[in-house]
Amino acid sequence: MSSDIEHWHINAIVHKDCVEETHYVSDPARNIRRRPETTIWQVERLLGRGGFGEVRLERNRQDGRARAVKRIAMMGTNLTNMECEKELKALLEFSKPKSREAAVFIDFFGWFKDKSDIFLAMEYVPLGDLEKNITAHSGKISEGEAQSIIEQILSGLEIMHGQMFAHRDLKPQNVLVVHGPPMWWVKLADFGLSKKLTDTTAYHTKAGTQSYMAPEMLYSPDGSSDYTDAIDIWAVGCIAYRLVSGSVPFTIPALVQYCQDKSLFPVDPLFDCGIKSTGSKFLRYLLVTEPKDRPSASQALQHEWILSSKFFNPF
Structure with missing residues (x-):
């Protein structure tokens, strides 16, 4: 994958009922450099299902924030890495500052994967489509x-x-x-x-x-x-x-x-x-x-x- 796509990669372990993410935090005021912090996203419910996967609601156990996560099945389908990169490139393009300022695209937070699927973390919109x-x-x-x-x-x-x-x-x-x-x-x-x-x-x-x-x-x-x-x-x-x-x-x-x-x-x-x-x-x-x-x-x-x-x- 391209360097732009890798930049948005989230270090995560996917479990059946949750996603465990690791982020590195630095704070000069407290003399903290690259301290690993773990965030747990609880899988709550299915929001929708499509041709190559599904969209589910996940909630942050620490602060209650919600996000929508699209799971794209890579095994057992005809979907290729190139086709998946196509969607990622579009999400990245419209996550740039000028596009975000327009407030007409769903916010993209990053992506992660396991052995069989790729996951796209995005803004959750409770009102639906x-x-x-x-x-x-x-x-x-x-x-x-x-x-x-x-x-x-x-x-x-x-x-x-x-x-x-x-x-x-x-x-x-x-x-x-x-x-x-x-x-x-x-x-x-x-x-x-x-x-x-x-x-x-x-x-x-x-x-x-x-x-x-x-x-x-x-x-x-x-x-x-x-x-x-x-x-x-x-x-x-x-x-x-x-x-x-x-x-x-x-x-x-x-x-x-x-x-x-x-x-x-x-x-x-x-x-x-x-x-x-x-x-x-x-x-x-x-x-x-x-x-x-x-x-x-x-x-x-x-x-x-x-x-x-x-x-x-x-x-």
């Missing part, structure tokens, strides 16, 4: 609140895309809620499918969730077609539509028809929820079938619908 929270609010929220959430997601993507990363699996389940209504505060999470575009590579591995997947990804049967970070912009359009209307804009058959006939954009649910004309224009601005015609995250942030939000923070 955006999907869970929206479902608890009758499946949709006010337009003003949606504007605030979408502005925050776009701000995160502006940073990601500026560093040549695409999230590739953006959906409400991968947006965590730090604070609920009316002053929503959300953070982007789960970079397991994120990928960095270099001068010699292109995004072409198929990834993502169908309801939020851009047409260029969905209709590449073997996942071999190249695509850009515009896939994330399509996903933002789907999330915005979901927030204000209570449903995703397209089923798979409806998306096929829309790609063939642009007059079939689903406007009726938007009329029913009473969204402003600028909001409807914003959704059409993002949900363009040709990726080259979609705006960048920076351009989307300058749209009238975002700038007109009473919750908009220009800083």
Whole structure:
């Protein structure tokens, strides 16, 4: 692994019900140099389970702090060290001071491993994901609140895309809620499918969730077609539509028809929820079938619908 990744390695022993960490403490005032101190993190409960592992809640026995720990199974799966490093690199990139100041990414604390698994220690968000929270609010929220959430997601993507990363699996389940209504505060999470575009590579591995997947990804049967970070912009359009209307804009058959006939954009649910004309224009601005015609995250942030939000923070 790279030196940057090793810098975030935590010296830990993994037990069945807890994690024993050793840190070295130095304090010139007390003439203490590299004194080992042990911290015990108690495993409390399972928070979720995914394709290559699970996320669990751990609590510090000494001071009661909580953290979320993602366990990635390396044995008995097709997951490679390179794929695991991909997620680590994304977490490290967005843990840098400038990214942390933006307050739109889940905080990363470090990683450790045992013989069969790698563990990623991250910020615990008790309120859970955006999907869970929206479902608890009758499946949709006010337009003003949606504007605030979408502005925050776009701000995160502006940073990601500026560093040549695409999230590739953006959906409400991968947006965590730090604070609920009316002053929503959300953070982007789960970079397991994120990928960095270099001068010699292109995004072409198929990834993502169908309801939020851009047409260029969905209709590449073997996942071999190249695509850009515009896939994330399509996903933002789907999330915005979901927030204000209570449903995703397209089923798979409806998306096929829309790609063939642009007059079939689903406007009726938007009329029913009473969204402003600028909001409807914003959704059409993002949900363009040709990726080259979609705006960048920076351009989307300058749209009238975002700038007109009473919750908009220009800083």
